[in-house]
Amino acid sequence: MEDEVDRLVAAWRRERPDLDVEPLEVLSRVSRLARHLDRARRLAFAEHQLEPWEFDVLTALRRAGTPYQLSPGQLLTQTLVTSGTMTNRIDRLAKKGLVERLPDPSDRRGVLVRLTDTGRDRADQSLAGLLTQERAILGELSQAQRAELAGLLRQLTAPFDNIPG
Amino acid sequence: MEDEVDRLVAAWRRERPDLDVEPLEVLSRVSRLARHLDRARRLAFAEHQLEPWEFDVLTALRRAGTPYQLSPGQLLTQTLVTSGTMTNRIDRLAKKGLVERLPDPSDRRGVLVRLTDTGRDRADQSLAGLLTQERAILGELSQAQRAELAGLLRQLTAPFDNIPG
DNA sequence: CTCAAGTATCTTGACGTCGAGATATGCGAG
DNA sequence: CTCGCATATCTCGACGTCAAGATACTTGAG
Numbered sequence: 001m002e003d004e005v006d007r008l009v010a011a012w013r014r015e016r017p018d019l020d021v022e023p024l025e026v027l028s029r030v031s032r033l034a035r036h037l038d039r040a041r042r043l044a045f046a047e048h049q050l051e052p053w054e055f056d057v058l059t060a061l062r063r064a065g066t067p068y069q070l071s072p073g074q075l076l077t078q079t080l081v082t083s084g085t086m087t088n089r090i091d092r093l094a095k096k097g098l099v100e101r102l103p104d105p106s107d108r109r110g111v112l113v114r115l116t117d118t119g120r121d122r123a124d125q126s127l128a129g130l131l132t133q134e135r136a137i138l139g140e141l142s143q144a145q146r147a148e149l150a151g152l153l154r155q156l157t158a159p160f161d162n163i164p165g
Numbered sequence: 166m167e168d169e170v171d172r173l174v175a176a177w178r179r180e181r182p183d184l185d186v187e188p189l190e191v192l193s194r195v196s197r198l199a200r201h202l203d204r205a206r207r208l209a210f211a212e213h214q215l216e217p218w219e220f221d222v223l224t225a226l227r228r229a230g231t232p233y234q235l236s237p238g239q240l241l242t243q244t245l246v247t248s249g250t251m252t253n254r255i256d257r258l259a260k261k262g263l264v265e266r267l268p269d270p271s272d273r274r275g276v277l278v279r280l281t282d283t284g285r286d287r288a289d290q291s292l293a294g295l296l297t298q299e300r301a302i303l304g305e306l307s308q309a310q311r312a313e314l315a316g317l318l319r320q321l322t323a324p325f326d327n328i329p330g
Numbered sequence: 331c332t333c334a335a336g337t338a339t340c341t342t343g344a345c346g347t348c349g350a351g352a353t354a355t356g357c358g359a360g
Numbered sequence: 361c362t363c364g365c366a367t368a369t370c371t372c373g374a375c376g377t378c379a380a381g382a383t384a385c386t387t388g389a390g
Contacts, residue, residue, distance in 0.1 A: 001319070001320075001323040001327065002327075003319050003325075003326040003327070004242075004243070004321065004322070004326040005319070005322065006227065006319070008243075011228035011229070012228060012292075013228075013249055014230065015227065015228055015230055015341090016289070019245040019292070019293065019296065020296070021296065022311070023296055023299035023300050023301075023302075023303055024296075024299070025311070025315035026303060026311055026314050026315050026318065027202060027299050027302070027303070027313075029315065029318040029319065029322050030195055030198050030199050030202065030318065031199050031202055031328050032245065032322055032324070032325075032326075033195050033199075033318060033322050034195050034196050034198075034199030034200075035199075035245045036245075036322070036325040037192060037195065037196055038196075043316070045346090051330045051346095053346075053347095054337075059212070061176060062180065063173065063176035063180055065176075065179065065180055067285070071368080071369090072368075072369060072370095073367090073368060075371080078169070078171075078173075080197065080201075081347075082347075082348055082349070083349095083368080083370075084348065084349075084371075084372085085346075085347050085348070086351090086368095086369090087369065087371080087379065088346075088347080088370095091200075092346095097198070099366070104368090107355080107356075107367095107368080108354080108355060108356085109353095109354060109355040109356070109367070110355090110367095110368055110369075111368080111369070124181075127177075127181070127184070128184065128319045129364075131184065131185070131186065131188055131189075134188035134189070134192050134209055135188050137188075137192070137321065137324075138191060138192070138267045138321070140320045140321060140324065141317065141320060141321070143322075145317055146187070146190070146191055147190075147368045148317065149191050149314070149317045150190035150191050150194065151212065152310055152313065152314040152317070153191065153194035153195065153198060153314075154166070154168050154171070154194065155166075155305045155306060155308070155310075155380050156198055156302065156305060157169070157170065157194050157197055158166040158167065158168040158203070158305075159302075159305065160168075160197075160198070160201040161168040161169040161197075162166065162167075162168070162279070214378095218376075218377095237338075237339060237340090238337090238338060238339080245378070246377075246378090247359080247377075247378055248338080248339065248340075248379090249339095249340075249341075249342085249377075249378065249379075250376075250377050250378070251339090252339070252340050252341080253340095253374090253376075253377080255377095269338095272337095272338080272385080272386075273384080273385060273386085274337070274338045274339070274383095274384060274385040274386070275337095275338060275339075275385090276338080276339070276340095309342090
């Protein structure tokens with residue numbers, strides 16, 4: 001089956017036959033698919049009265065395990081947002097009673113963000129919903145294909161995640 | 166090499182051994198990679214005094230071929246933004262002299278957005294820059310792997326692009 | 331012809347993000 | 361000890377996006 005990127009690449013080959021646009025076959029699909037996923041996630045989370053950004057923060061804390069707390073800095077690297085954004089997110093989540101801010105006992109510059117019981121429940125519920133939806137999207141692929149795809153993507157993400165880029 | 170998603174998945178398996186989180190191996194990588202790509206693109210375009218959103222609109226028009234014009238509606242489907250956003254983008258690009266708005270001769274509700282000569286040059290220059298950068302990112306993969314990856318991604322994007330989703 | 335439903339675009343206000351700078355604390359060389 | 365640089369977080373203003381609704385035109389059934 002054809003997709004928008006096939007059409008996009010064909011158009012470039014017609015308009016700029018002098019250029020090799022093959023990189024777009026991979027990277028434009030990544031960007032467009034991410035955009036579609038954002039929309040789908042927004043719908044899935046709406047059932048749990050959560051925004052995608054709230055999910056990202058709550059689940060990062062949930063994954064940390066008991067006592068479900070991380071510094072704002074640790075949350076930054078996991079969610080790929082800037083520090084001003086994270087301050088804002090923590091403020092709003094705290095106002096909703098899903099997280100609380102505690103002073104870091106070992107560094108007086110620092111703060112720890114801790115999941116409340118309510119926040120933990122929300123994280124658990126919405127994760128289950130997300131997985132259900134993602135399985136539907138991946139239904140197109142066999143188990144072997146999913147593993148193949150994950151491996152190829154890892155080769156692209158690893159440099160970003162490891163080198164301080 | 167390990168990436169952030171490997172760590173994320175390992176954490177979920179520890180915290181929620183009851184859930185099958187395998188879908189995240191693919192889709193979390195897609196979302197995170199897209200985020201890294203956004204940042205990289207922003208840097209690449211800065212050399213041409215262009216924002217990523219400006220590139221998206223200008224190149225959609227450039228790909229259309231002579232006379233480089235499309236309706237706002239056609240631009241929506243290519244760029245995955247809402248109509249209010251596109252109106253705003255066209256306003257700003259017109260103010261910079263990169264596009265111009267013309268009445269649609271065949272439908273008085275409609276408008277055609279046309280690339281100016283300056284806009285066309287900018288689109289061509291920045292596309293070359295983008296491709297150079299994308300080739301560097303894809304350097305991790307062999308030609309065969311890139312083709313494999315593109316094919317797998319197409320299977321995921323095609324349903325979104327074809328069914329009116 | 332007429333009118334209702336459909337379509338294309340624009341308007342508006344709320345919202346989340348970014349980037350640069352501010353503040354406060356930690357740490358190592360001398 | 362102390363000075364200067366590094367680090368952790370927060371503040372603030374500008375900006376881009378979204379969703380919902382408004383406006384203007386088109387189309388087809390009757």
